[in-house]
Amino acid sequence: MSLFKAIGRLLRFGLAKRPDEDMIFRSIVEQSGDVICHVSDGRFTYVSPSAKAVFGWSPDAMIGSTGFELIYEPDLPILEEVLARRVSGEEVGPVRHQLRVVCGDGSLKWSETSARSERAANGKILHTILVIRDVSDRKRLEEELEALAHKDGLTGLANRRSFDRMLERSWQQTLRVGSEMALILIDIDHFKRFNDSYGHQAGDDCLRAVAAAVGRFARRPGDLACRYGGEEFALVLSETGPFAALELAEEVRSAVATLNVPHEGNSTRGRVTVSVGVATAIARAGGSFRMPESLVQAADHALYKAKAGGRNRVEQSVLIAPFNQK
Template sequence: MGMVIGLTVLIGLLGSLMLRELTLRQRLLAIVSSREAEFRLLAEASNDMVSRIAFDGTLTYVSPASLRVLGWPPESLVGGNALAGLNPEDRAAVEGVVAALKTGEREEAMIAYRTRHRNTGTVWLESSLSVTRDPKTGRVDGVVAISRDVTEHKQLEGHLSRLATLDSLTGLANRRFLDDRAERELAIARQSRSDVSLLLIDADHFKAFNDHYGHLAGDNCLQQIAAVIQSHATRPSDLAARYGGEEFALLLAETNLAGARVVAERIRSAVQELSIPHVGNSAAPVVTISIGIATAGSQAGWPSLKGLIAQADETLYRAKSDGRNCVGNDLPLHEAPPIQPGQAPPPTAPASQADQTAPR
C-alpha cells in the first residue's frame, strides 16, 4: 500500500509539471496563426518539442527540444515525414486524428503514441495538435504539434496497474482480476456455446504448517505452490490467481471437465513432488493440495460466476472429505469419485477430446 501511495504522489508531482508546460502550450497555440516571430521565440524556449506540419505531412519547422525528446537535431527532421518512426500499432489511431484535423472536423486534438528515439529506442510521446489555416482562404493548411516525452509517466501507470491486478506475495492475478476475467470468459462461452472450467485449489492443513514452521516458511510454501500453478497456465486464455489465503484458482477457457481433470491432477502431483516437509498433514508427510473443479458448458449449462465458484467450492469440499491430496469434480460422488494420487482421470470424454481441450 505504501508503494502505491508513493507512486501516486509521484504521478501527482509529474502532473504539476505537466500543467506548467500546458500553460506554455496554450500560449503557443493562441498565436500560431498570428505573430510568427513570437511563435518561434516561445517554441525555442519550450521544453516540449514544437513542430509545424504541412498539409502533406512534411515537417516544416522543429524546435531545438527535438534533440532531447527524440535524440535528433531539428535540421535532421525538417523536410521529413511527421509520422516517421511511429509505432505500427499506433499508426491507425494517429492517422485517424490527423485526417479529422485535415478535413476541419476537429480544430484541436491530443493523442499519446509510441515512436522511435534515436538513442534509447521506443518512447511514449503526448502531442497537442492544432490546425493552422491559410490567412487568405481560411482553409486548413497544416498542423502545429507540441509534443513531450511521457515514457516515465506511462511506466508508472503500468506499474500501478500491475499492482492493482496482481497478488503481491505470489505474483499471480488477484481475486478482483480473476472475477473480471472469469465474467468475460463465461460471456464468451455462452455466446460461442463452448466450455470453460475453474479449478479451486487449497493447501491441505496450511494453518498447521504455519503454526509449526512459521509464517516466513508459509509464505515461501505459497510462492512455490503458486509457481507450479502458473506453470500450468500455458495458454494466453489461462489465468492463475490467488483466491485468498492458502486458496488458489486456475481459469481454463475452452476446456471441458475431462481436460480440466487432467490439468488438475498434474498440478496436484507436481505440488506433492516439491517434497516440502509438513508434519501436520494427515494426507502425506509433505505439502499437498486438494482441488475442486466446476465446468460450464453445453452439458452443465452456463451458470453465473457466483454459481460456478459455488460449484467449484462444493467439489473442493468433497475432495477434502475424501482424505485431501486429491481432485474432485462437479459430478455426484457416486458417478465420478475423486482422483486419488497416481490414479488416471476417468473416461468422462473421448481421449481425443480431452487432448484438444487441455494440450499440456
Template structure:
C-alpha cells in the same frame, strides 16, 4: 515612405523582436505555394536545421518521425482545408539524427472571400512534458498490474480471476467450447501456521503458488489466489478429462516441491485437495455456478480424507 507607414514598420520590428525572443518558434506558410514565408531563428537552436533550410511544407514533413508522419500530416491538412485552428504533437527530426517532441499550434488565416490564405503558428518543445507523461503512464500501468496481482504470492488475485472467468465464459458461450475450473485448498494449513509460524506460512503459500504456476503450460490458463489458502485455475477450451490431467500435474509438481508439514494429519509433506468442474456455457448458466460446483467437489475431497481430486 509615408508618415502613416513609419509607425507600422516600427511595430513590425517590435513584434518580430518579441517573437524571436521567446522559446516558442513562430512560423508562417502561404497556402497557395505551401512554402514558408517565415520561420523563427529559434528553430536552429532546437532542431539544428538552419533557418534558411525551411523552404516548403515538404521540409516539415520529411523532418518528422516516420511513425507520426501519416497521422499528423493527414490531420493537419484536413483541419487546415476546413479552416479549423488545431494543434498536433509529433517527434521532429534533429540535424544530429535524434528526435525531439514538438507541439505545433496552428491558426488558419482566411481571405475576405473565406478561402484559406495562410497558416501561422508556433512550435513548442514539449520533450520534458512527454517524458513526464510517459513516466506517469508507466506508473499507472504498474499500479494497474499490481491491482490485479496478489501481493503475497505474485499470482493473479480474485479481482482478475473474476474478470477473466467472465471473459472466458462469454468466449466459450460463443464458441461452444467447454470451460473448466479447478478449486484447490492446502490441507491442514491452520496446523501449518500453528506449528511453523505465520511467516513460514506465507513462504509456504508462495512456494505452493510457484509449483502450481509451473504446471500451467498454455498462455490462456490462469492461476489465481482465491483467498486464504485457496487457489483456483481457469482452463479455457478444456473438458473434464483434460482438466483432471492438469489437476494431477499440479499435485505432482507440489509433491516434487516437497514442503515439510510435520503437523499435517494427511502427510509429512504439504498436500492439496481439489475440486474440478466443467461447464458448457453455450448451454446456459452463469460463471458463479461453475465456481460453486468446483467448491462443492473440493468440499467432498476434504471430507473424503484430503490429498485428492474430486471431479464428479
C-alpha cells in the same frame, strides 16, 4: 497571448514589428525540451531542434513530410481517428493523444502530442501547432502500477481482481466460438494447523512455494494463475475440456505433494498437500447454467467434495452453459 498562439505567430511570420518579443518566443521554441512543430496542408513546415535530442529525428528531414512514417504502425489508427475528427470539425479545441513513435535508431518511445489548429471563418484548418513530449518513463510507471494493482503482493501471482476480469473474458471468448473452459480451485490442506505449528513466517513461505508450483501450470496466454484468497489458489484455463482439465488438476496436486514441505498437522501424510476442485463449462445450445458465476460455484462444490473425501485429492464438475448459435 497563449503559448500556442505565440508559437503560431512566430512560426508563420518569423520576426515582426516586436523583435524583442519574437526573440523571446523563438528562444522558448528552440530551447524547449518538447518537440514543437508547425503543420500546414498536412505537412511539417517547421520542426524544433529538440526533435533530434528527444526522438533522434532530423528536423530538416521532417520538413515537407506528413510524419506518418514516424508512427508505430499498430498505433496509426489512433492518429487517423484524431485527424478525422479534427477535419470534420467534431473537435475544434486543443486535442491531446498518446501513441508510440519510431525513433531515429529504430527504438520505440511513447509520445504525447498536444495539437491546436487555427481555422478560417468557414471552419477550414489553416495550420496546426503540435507540441510533442516523450512520456515513455511515465507510461512505464503507469504500466508498473497497473501490474501491481492486479498482482498479489505475497505470492506474485495475479490477485482476485485479475481473476474476476480473466474469468469474464475467458467466458466471453468461450461463447464467441462455442468452445470449453475450465476453472481449478486449489486449497492447502489444514493450513491453519501449519501456521499454528510453524508460525506465520513459515506459513508465508509455504504459500509462496505452493504459488510457484501452481503458477507453472498457466502455460498459455489465455490461462491465469492467481491467489484466490487466503490459502486458496485458482487456475483459469481457456479452451480446455473436462479430460484435459482433470489431468492438469492432478498434475497440480502431485506437484505440490512433491515439494515435500513438512506438515506434521496434515493427518498421516506429514507434508503439505492440496485439495483440488475442477469445473468445466461447455458452451452448447440448451445449456441453462448462469455463467460465469455457476462455474465458480461448481468448482467450489468440487473442492468441498475433495476435502470431504479425505483431502489430497481431485474432484470434478461439468456444466453445460447457454450458447445461442447463429
